[in-house]
Amino acid sequence: MAMTRVRPGRALFKTRGRPTGVQAPHRGSAVIDWAAYIDGHRASTDTIADAVRLIRDGRLTADGDSAGFVWVGLHxxxxxxxxxxxxxxxxxxxAVEDAIHAHQRPKLERYDDVHFVVMKTVGYVSSGPGGAEVVETGEIMIFCGPDFVVTVRHGKHGALGPVRRDLEQDPARLALGPAAVLHAVADRVVDGYVGVAEAVMEDIDEVEEAVFSPERTDESRRIYRLKREVIQLKRAVGPLAGPLRHLTGRRFVPAEIKEYLRDVEDHLTRVREQVEAYDELLNPILQAHMTQVTVADNRDMRKISAWGAIFMVPTAIAGIYGMNFDFMPETQWRFGYPMILGVIATACLSLYGGFRRNGWL
Known part of the structure; x- marks a missing residue:
C-alpha cells in the first residue's frame, strides 16, 4: 500500500500548550481532537503530523499495513x-470541497482507497419569540482510509466527543480500525434521529388532542409547522439508508462491524417508517381541524342570520309606520302604539323560539 509521507519538521495544527485531546474554551482552530490508536489504545502526540508519522513509519505489520490508525476530528x-x-x-x-461547503445529501463515495461518507445530524430546538420547536440540521463528513479517519462536523448537533470517549473505553472494538469509528458515528447520528422523532411525536399528540378538544383553538399554524419539520426530518433520515446498506458490503469493513452496521440500518428503517407515518397522520389532523373551523364558521353565520331576522321585524314595522302619510291605520287610534309594540314583541319572541328549537341560537 502506498503511504503518504509527512515532512519531518512539520507541526500541523499544534496544541499551543494545551493538553492533547482537550478542547480549549476559545480555540483558534477547527481541530477538536486527534490521536493515534494502536491496538485499540490511544497514543497522544504533540501534532497531527506526529500521530501520522507514528502510525505510518513506526508501527507496520509484516504485510506492510498499519497496525493502527489516526483519528482527527474537526468542527x-x-x-x-x-x-x-x-x-x-x-x-x-x-470530497474536500464538499466537506468545506457542506449542504450535502447523505451519501457514500469512494476515492481510491478512501471512503467519503456524509450524514445529516438533527436537533429539535426552540426557535423564535414564541418558543416553537423546529428541526435543525447539521452534517458530519467522514473520510475513512486504511489508517486514518477524519471527521468534519458542521452545525451545533452531533458532537463526537462522547463517541470518542465511549470507543476509547472499549479497546477491543477500537482495535478493529477506522470502520469501528464509522459505525460509532453512524450509531450516534441515528440515535439523534430517534430522539427527535420521539419529540416530534409528542408535539403531534398535543396537536391532535387540542384539535379534538371541546375548546375552540386555532391549531392550523402549528400543524403546518409540524408538517414542515417532518419534511425536514425526512430529508435527513431517508437518504441515509442507501449509504448504510452499501457499507455493509464493503471489504474494508470487518465482519464484526458489519453486524453492528446492520443493527444501525434496522434502527434507521424504523425511524424512517415512523417519520413517514407522522406525515400521513398530520394530513387527517389538518383536514379534521379545517372541517371544525368550517363548522364553527357556519354556526356563527347561522347565529348572525337568526339575530338579523329577529331584528328585521321591528325594523320593518318601524319603517312602515315611520312614513309621513296622513291616512294610515292605527296612527290616530289611542291604543295603536301599545298594539304595535305588542306585535313586535310577539313576532320577535316567536322567531327566537323557533331558532332555538332548530339549534340556530
Whole structure:
C-alpha cells in the first residue's frame, strides 16, 4: 500500500500548550481532537503530523499495513485548514470541497482507497419569540482510509466527543480500525434521529388532542409547522439508508462491524417508517381541524342570520309606520302604539323560539 509521507519538521495544527485531546474554551482552530490508536489504545502526540508519522513509519505489520490508525476530528474547518490536512492524508479535492461547503445529501463515495461518507445530524430546538420547536440540521463528513479517519462536523448537533470517549473505553472494538469509528458515528447520528422523532411525536399528540378538544383553538399554524419539520426530518433520515446498506458490503469493513452496521440500518428503517407515518397522520389532523373551523364558521353565520331576522321585524314595522302619510291605520287610534309594540314583541319572541328549537341560537 502506498503511504503518504509527512515532512519531518512539520507541526500541523499544534496544541499551543494545551493538553492533547482537550478542547480549549476559545480555540483558534477547527481541530477538536486527534490521536493515534494502536491496538485499540490511544497514543497522544504533540501534532497531527506526529500521530501520522507514528502510525505510518513506526508501527507496520509484516504485510506492510498499519497496525493502527489516526483519528482527527474537526468542527467547521476553513478551506486552508482542511486543504492542509488533505495533503497529509491524500484526500480527494472533490470530497474536500464538499466537506468545506457542506449542504450535502447523505451519501457514500469512494476515492481510491478512501471512503467519503456524509450524514445529516438533527436537533429539535426552540426557535423564535414564541418558543416553537423546529428541526435543525447539521452534517458530519467522514473520510475513512486504511489508517486514518477524519471527521468534519458542521452545525451545533452531533458532537463526537462522547463517541470518542465511549470507543476509547472499549479497546477491543477500537482495535478493529477506522470502520469501528464509522459505525460509532453512524450509531450516534441515528440515535439523534430517534430522539427527535420521539419529540416530534409528542408535539403531534398535543396537536391532535387540542384539535379534538371541546375548546375552540386555532391549531392550523402549528400543524403546518409540524408538517414542515417532518419534511425536514425526512430529508435527513431517508437518504441515509442507501449509504448504510452499501457499507455493509464493503471489504474494508470487518465482519464484526458489519453486524453492528446492520443493527444501525434496522434502527434507521424504523425511524424512517415512523417519520413517514407522522406525515400521513398530520394530513387527517389538518383536514379534521379545517372541517371544525368550517363548522364553527357556519354556526356563527347561522347565529348572525337568526339575530338579523329577529331584528328585521321591528325594523320593518318601524319603517312602515315611520312614513309621513296622513291616512294610515292605527296612527290616530289611542291604543295603536301599545298594539304595535305588542306585535313586535310577539313576532320577535316567536322567531327566537323557533331558532332555538332548530339549534340556530
Amino acid at each position: 467547521e474547518p476553513s478551506a486552508a485548514e482542511l486543504t492542509e490536512l488533505a495533503e497529509v492524508f491524500g484526500l480527494h479535492p472533490l
